[in-house]
Amino acid sequence: MSQVFDSSLTQKGDELELLLSFKSSINDPLGFLFNWNSSTPLCLWHGITCNNCSKVKVIELIEKNISGTISSLIFHLTEIEKINLSNNDLSSEIPCDLASSMSLRYLNLRKIPTQIGVCSNLKELNLGANYLVGTIPSTISNISNLQILTLAFNKLIGQIPRALNKIKSLDHFDLGSDNLNGEIPSSFGNLSNLQHVFLFSNKLTGLLPKSIFGLKTLVELDLSYNHLFGEISKLLNELQSLETLHLFNNHFIDKIPNALASLPRLQQVDLSSNNLTGEIPSLICNISSIKVLDLVYNNLSGIIPPCLGNFSKILLALDLRINRFHGTILETFGEDCGLRNVNFNGNKLEGSLARCLPNCRNLEMMDIGNNMINGTFPYWLNSLSKLQVLVLQSNKLCGVLQSSKTIHSFPKLQILDLTNNEFTGPLPKDIIKNMKAMMNLNEQQSSLQYMHQRYYLYYVNLAVKGIYIELPYILTTFTCIYLSNNNFHGKIPRVIGKLSSLIGLNLSHNSLSGHVPTSMGNLTDMEWLDLSSNKLTEQIPNELKDLTFLAFLNLSHNQLTRPIPQGKQFSTFENSSYEGNLALCCFPLSKSCYNDGRKRSSPSFLKEVNDSETKINFSWKVVIMGYRCGLIFGVVAGYVTFRNGEPKWYVTLFQVKHHQIGRKYSRN
Missing domain, CATH: 3.80.10.10 (Ribonuclease Inhibitor)
Structure with a gap:
């Protein structure tokens, strides 16, 4: 038109x-x-x-x-x-x-x-999230009064126009999440009013232009998810106004810059997923304003500086996972600790868990998995009333999980992972029944939200439906328990059926016995259930058919018997869900069952029996006749012998045998 x-x-x-x-x-x-x-x-x-x-x-x-x-x-x-x-x-x-x-x-x-x-006259041009294609027209540089330029979350290609350096009034520059390539123009150093630069999630390459680090007004710099390389140690001294530095997922080969300590307003530092080496410099503890320190997926080594615990009043997130740190966990968290997220997963830390961690009363997530931590279960963590995620998998923890003296232990816990340790004893019935956050959670949530802080999202590695994945976005409705690869024994407590909002449960590779409790039918939000490699017996409860969201089921290598429940979700599971249970029958297994639940012999076996029956029929008749004759003769002979007194051979034989048995037991 x-x-x-x-x-x-x-x-x-x-x-x-x-x-x-x-x-x-x-x-x-x-x-x-x-x-x-x-x-x-x-x-x-x-x-x-x-x-x-x-x-x-x-x-x-x-x-x-x-x-x-x-x-x-x-x-x-x-x-x-x-x-x-x-x-x-x-x-x-x-x-x-x-x-x-x-x-x-x-x-x-x-x-x-x-x-x-x-x-x-335009002062703000916002064309973000509009599926734009093509290149950025250099004519934008003619808008001399432009202050805010947002072209993020599009499909723009090509290079960043060098002509944009003409817009002297520009203070907000956002080209994040496009498909731009090439180098960052060094002429950007001429934009003396720039405060916010977002070039994340592109295909930018080359060295960082030193001119950008001369922008004294810069508050936020996000160059993450690109292919940038080079050193960053000598480029930060002039950024006295910098509050946020995001350089993660690039190819920087360097040490952690000491210059970070000279930036008085710095609040967020994310240098993860690069090739940083060496130790964390103790000078970093001079950054009194820092709230997030993220050094994940690097090659850092040495001990974790004890001074990091000294400014934990302001520090909210300390994420050092997947490095090579050794030594013990910090013992320096004071009474004023403000940490909400501590993640040391995938290092070489040893010793016991720090007893000072309960000083961090606001702690919402603690992940110390894949280290060499020893000792018993840290029951004193029960005092952390805001704790939502506790991951201690793949350590050397041992002992029995004892009931806590705390009346309401772990009231907000939604993820518990104790996989691959050396815990023993029965499953912790009292701890399970106090996990209030796993009961009727959907009724408490008005909308879907993620676990996060203002400055930081929570990351965790978990086995979801049998596959280990990293979850960068954890829903506040996500609830799961992992107790596999330990030495737990005894029955699965019925109280587990009260965790009605539980999405995932893994109790595999233990020594659990008894039947699968029918109360598990109350876990109507369950999406994966793994009870494999235990000693569970009796029939699979029909109540499990009511788990309509169940997408992954593993009951293999137990001692389960009788027919597999039929219909609903159970029609979607394959043989691998049940293998190693020799007495199970019905679909999807090839073994069929009688109506009363007894296993029906397979046709091949029946044919073999029928073919051989005629061959051995006569032999069985001869054996039965001989058995009957011998039985009659033996009864008559015995009666006559014992009536006339004990025979000498019997008395001698019995006394010698009795004497030998007595010596054996007295020796033991």
Whole structure:
């Protein structure tokens, strides 16, 4: 649909007619613009905001499923400051009349207009998350007053235009999550007002330009998920205003810069997934403002500096997993510890868990898995009333899990992983029944949320449906218990059926016995269940058929008997879920069952028996006849002998045998 410009409308300044012309050029299938008519006051129209003089100031029609062309007339609204038509299906280019809108300060559309450079009054250009393709037009550099440029979360390709260094007023530059390549232009150092630079998740290569680290006004720098390399040690000294430094998932080969300690406002440091080596310098403890320190997936070694515990009052997240740190866990967390996330997974730490950890009363996640920690279960962690995730897998912990003296132990715990240790004794019945966060959790949650802090998401490695994966986003409704590969014995407690919000349960590779409790049928949110490699007996409860979300089941290598429940989710599981249970029968196994549950012999076995029966029938008759004759003779002879007194051979034989047995037991 084309739009013919009527100059008389602009001469009259009739905003009503201008907007009705805009409406006539687009399709509105949802009817959002139903009150755009002459009988409704203009300032009450949907998506319209007026200023104090009742002049149209803002047009905001985000995600309204409107399509068609954009009328040039809306750019002749005399006092328009903001137009936001993002996430729609408007297909035309922005007309040249865009230049006539002298008051326009903010523009958010779906496509980058070819004439964008003529709108010299724009201060904010936001075209993010609009599936834009192609390259970034260098004409944007003609918008000399631009302060905020957002082209993130699109499909833009090519290099960052060097001409952008002309926009001296630019303070917010966001090209994150596109497909840009090439190097970061060194001319960016000329943008002396830059405060926020986001170039994450692109394909940028090369060395970091030193000019960027000369930007004294820089507050946030995020260059993560690129292919940048080189040293960073000598580039940070000038960034006195820097608060956030994200350089993770690149190819930097360096040591942790001592220069970090000279940045007085630094709050977040994420240098993970690079090739950093050496030790953590003790100077890093001089950063009194730091809240997040993330050094994951590097080649760092040495001990964890004890001084890190000294400023834990401000530090919220300390993530050092997948490195080569050794020694013991910090014993320096004081009473004022503010840590919420401690993650030391995948190092070579040894000794026992630090008794000072309960000083971190706000701790929500603790992951010390895949180390060499020894000792017994840290029952004193029960005092951490906010703890949601506790991972101690693959260590050398041992002993019996004793009941805690705390009345409500682990009230918020949602993930417990004690896999691959040396725990023994029965499953901790009292600990399980106090896990209130695993009971009716869905009723407590009004919407889906993730475990996180303001500055940081929680990461954890877990076996989900039989496969180990890293979970970067942990739902607050995610609940699971892992106690596999230990030495637990005894029965599975019925109380486990009270954990109605449990999603995953793994008790495999223990010595558990008895039957599978029918109370497990109450775990209606269960998605994976692994009880394999135990000594469980009796029949699989029919109540498990009610677990309609169950996608992974492993009951293999037990001593289960009788028919496998049929129907619902059980029709989706294969032989591997039941192998190693010799007395199980029915689908999906090839063994069928009688109606009373007795195992029916297979056809091949029956045929073999029938074929051989005729061959041995006569032999059995001879044996039975001889047995009957011998039995009668033996009874008569015995009666006669004992009636006339004990025979000497019997007395002698019995006394010698009795004497030998007595010596054996006395010797033992």
